[in-house]
Amino acid sequence: MIEPFANNHQSMQIGELVVENQKDKVIIYGDIDLQFDALGYKQAQQLHELTGKILQAFASDGQYSKKVLESKDNSDRSDKNIDNPFL
Template identity: 70%
Template sequence: MIEPFANNHQSMQIGDLVIENQTDKVIIYGDIDLQLNTIGYEQAQQLHALSGRILQAFTDNPDYSKNDVLSKNNNDGADETIDNPFL
């Protein structure tokens, strides 16, 4: 199980769902089929535990809302307007 927002090198997989850890975000992509069987139950437990850890990280870091400005500053988009070359 990863420790959310703790480092930039942890990852885990639940079914075909991939969870990558970074210090400023947790990236989740892929898909998962939770079937009504033992494997589905175990995967649901893992998702529940992961969600709890992510929520706990927010609770433990009440200053997370201060990062909203930092996230906007990390935008890769250009801040300048350019003429449309296709017109």
């Protein structure tokens, strides 16, 4: 299980649902079929634990809305417009 917002290198998978950890966000993508069987129950428990940890991270740091962290996705973006080389 990941520790939400703790680092930029953890990831996990529940079914086909991928969870990637970063210091300023948790990225969740993919899909999951929770079937009414033992595997579906286990996956539902994992989702419950994950969302609980995410909510706990928000609750333990009341300053989350004031933090300005730079994610690796935004750190190389330029603020200027460039011409499209394909036109």
